[in-house]
Amino acid sequence: MIKSFFKSNYKYTFIFIVSTVIGGALVAYGSYGWTPATDSLKNLDTKKFVLWIILIVVTSAGGRVMQFLAGYLFTKQEQEYFHNLRKKLINHYYESKPVDKLSNMQNRLTNDLKIISDQALDPVSNVVLCVVDLVFSAYVVLTFNFWLLCLILVLAVIMLYLPDLLSKQLEKATNEVSSNYSKYIDTIEKWLAGLAVLQRYRSKTKLSAALARSSSGLEKATVIRDKKSVELRNLTYTANMVAQGAVLLATGLLVLNHQLTIGTLMSIANFSSLIFSQLVNVTSQIGSIKSTRSLADSVMKEIKELPNSEKKEDSLTNFDTLSTHGLVLQYPNGEKIQYPDIQIKAGEKVLLSGDSGTGKSTLFKMILNEIKPTQGKIVFKDKLGKILNPDYSQIGYIPQDPVVFPGTIEDNITMFNSRLNKKAANWAQKVQLATDFEKFPDGIKTVVDLDKKNLSGGQRQKIILARTEVYNSKIILIDEGTSAIDSVATEQILKNILKEPATVIFIAHNLTDEMVQLFDRRINLSK
Numbered sequence: 001m002i003k004s005f006f007k008s009n010y011k012y013t014f015i016f017i018v019s020t021v022i023g024g025a026l027v028a029y030g031s032y033g034w035t036p037a038t039d040s041l042k043n044l045d046t047k048k049f050v051l052w053i054i055l056i057v058v059t060s061a062g063g064r065v066m067q068f069l070a071g072y073l074f075t076k077q078e079q080e081y082f083h084n085l086r087k088k089l090i091n092h093y094y095e096s097k098p099v100d101k102l103s104n105m106q107n108r109l110t111n112d113l114k115i116i117s118d119q120a121l122d123p124v125s126n127v128v129l130c131v132v133d134l135v136f137s138a139y140v141v142l143t144f145n146f147w148l149l150c151l152i153l154v155l156a157v158i159m160l161y162l163p164d165l166l167s168k169q170l171e172k173a174t175n176e177v178s179s180n181y182s183k184y185i186d187t188i189e190k191w192l193a194g195l196a197v198l199q200r201y202r203s204k205t206k207l208s209a210a211l212a213r214s215s216s217g218l219e220k221a222t223v224i225r226d227k228k229s230v231e232l233r234n235l236t237y238t239a240n241m242v243a244q245g246a247v248l249l250a251t252g253l254l255v256l257n258h259q260l261t262i263g264t265l266m267s268i269a270n271f272s273s274l275i276f277s278q279l280v281n282v283t284s285q286i287g288s289i290k291s292t293r294s295l296a297d298s299v300m301k302e303i304k305e306l307p308n309s310e311k312k313e314d315s316l317t318n319f320d321t322l323s324t325h326g327l328v329l330q331y332p333n334g335e336k337i338q339y340p341d342i343q344i345k346a347g348e349k350v351l352l353s354g355d356s357g358t359g360k361s362t363l364f365k366m367i368l369n370e371i372k373p374t375q376g377k378i379v380f381k382d383k384l385g386k387i388l389n390p391d392y393s394q395i396g397y398i399p400q401d402p403v404v405f406p407g408t409i410e411d412n413i414t415m416f417n418s419r420l421n422k423k424a425a426n427w428a429q430k431v432q433l434a435t436d437f438e439k440f441p442d443g444i445k446t447v448v449d450l451d452k453k454n455l456s457g458g459q460r461q462k463i464i465l466a467r468t469e470v471y472n473s474k475i476i477l478i479d480e481g482t483s484a485i486d487s488v489a490t491e492q493i494l495k496n497i498l499k500e501p502a503t504v505i506f507i508a509h510n511l512t513d514e515m516v517q518l519f520d521r522r523i524n525l526s527k
Helices: 002-007 010-032 034-042 046-095 102-144 146-160 167-192 195-200 204-256 262-291 293-304 360-367 409-414 418-430 434-439 457-470 487-498
Strands: 319-330 336-338 343-345 349-354 375-382 395-398 475-479 503-507 521-525
Touching: 002 010, 002 046, 002 102, 010 034, 010 046, 010 102, 010 262, 034 046, 034 262, 046 102, 046 293, 102 146, 102 167, 102 262, 102 293, 146 204, 146 262, 167 195, 167 204, 167 262, 167 293, 195 204, 204 262, 262 293, 319 360, 343 503, 349 360, 360 475, 360 503, 395 457, 409 418, 409 457, 418 434, 418 457, 418 487, 457 487, 487 503
Parallel strands: 349 503, 349 521, 395 475, 475 503
Antiparallel strands: 319 336, 319 343, 319 375
């Protein structure tokens, strides 16, 4: 991921590196100035001392300004990079078949990307800055004494290996946080979807207990991760203090032996503090980066994968039969639904019935490739007997609780394709939606308000029925799709839909005998 980040904008990367290098050089020169400044003070040369102090302040401040500029550009590039990552992830989820869980998507697009930003890419900026400071500082130390540099390098290598002692544990803890966060979102989604029911039956205690159980896992994982981070910081801090003490001791001995001046001691003390403090920073940041490695790899894998995108989808224009063969769905709790072999011909109008729990709605989701069967298969064939990989956009689906989006009623019928506006008005009439327009001052241009819920359940079902017909679906699956519509309107809607050449499979329980007679045949599922 780090490599792809730097490749995402070569201009920003170049300016970031150049600014960091110049800033590091200026800071190092400012630190070097303490040697002549201290020696000038020792020699009572006030003029030189003042000039060196001014030079130290100017160069150090200029260096930090350059480094701040580099940090700003890095942040700007980082935000652009994550914006593109989100777009690619959304594209991945859009193409996914079966569709991933909503909680997984939310976790990936929010929590996981924040973890990667905070613990992987943000540290990269600090690591580059620290490395530049270390290189220039090491060069200046070399000009003072070769053996001091050797001592610093040996201690630096030891400190750089410290993160490996805890990085695996920190990586495991980071992954646990991501996993538990996803579970927590899933719990919130499932329980708060029925908040009104919980309020009606005063089930606050149960809601609190369910959310508390889920959040406790997240809290525990977060505490463990933070504990490992603290352990790593404490380890590197202790090593930092020991290393600084060793270098100052060695420098003091060289001063006592008249191999270095007292001014050099001041500079070495400054450089020693800078070098080892930066090494603490580097080791801590490297540990942080390593802890997100598997999480970042999984995100990049999702971005590179577009499920089913390589396999060509076949049009259902010449569709002839839809059949099931040995279809079985096994649930994790051991419950199993076994389906009879079914064959439905193109253009047939089929009423699908059966007791609750016989898997009628589940069969629709398997036909739509939203659920994979445990055994068996669903086969689409054309008129020549060729097996098709169906274009699922040509299969219309009307669920009992239909989904609408922010936009006008017309937008929801055409799914934001303005070229279909004329057909939208026509099919709004055929599904008995036009009479509802009288209740709205803007008619078909009325904006759907998801917060105020200005559409009834029946009106939403009519919108989805019209949408399916506007898109000329070759197969239409209706799952209690008229349950919120009165019987008179339902009968008229059925007559209009069943006149069309599309294959229709309809699940309903409370149809009149006259409505049942409109279908070619009935398939009854049993346990």
